[in-house]
Amino acid sequence: MKMKYSKKYCGHSNRIFAIKFDPINSNILVSGGWDNTVWIYDLREKGPVGGIFGPHISGESLDIRRDTSTILTGSYREENVLELWDIRNLKKFREIDWDGQNSSEYIEKSDENIN
Secondary structure: OOOOOOOOOOOOOOOEEEEEEOOOOOOEEEEEEOOOEEEEEEOOOOOEEEEEEOOOOOOOOEEEOOOOOEEEEEOOOOOOOEEEEEOOOOEEEEEEOOOHHHHHHHHHHHHHHHO
């Protein structure tokens, strides 16, 4: 997938916490940080080729699915913590329910079953 460069994108305005390369196309990468944006870069171009506003990334909570059209973001906020985005049209298509407290209890119980 080759994306067209647009001069309307300027890049991050605050700390970057996560960067992931597309697993199929090593020219494409996405980055996310404290500025509530995820930027998509094509290394063959001069700057971002697309952006998503919303996710507040403050850790390594960013990934690209092997289908190369889906981005997973994990945001540091109360609601809409996990979201799936379509990289082709830069739109969110799914929110994944996440209740941190109950989720950690589930993980602990799962760990007990493994031992």
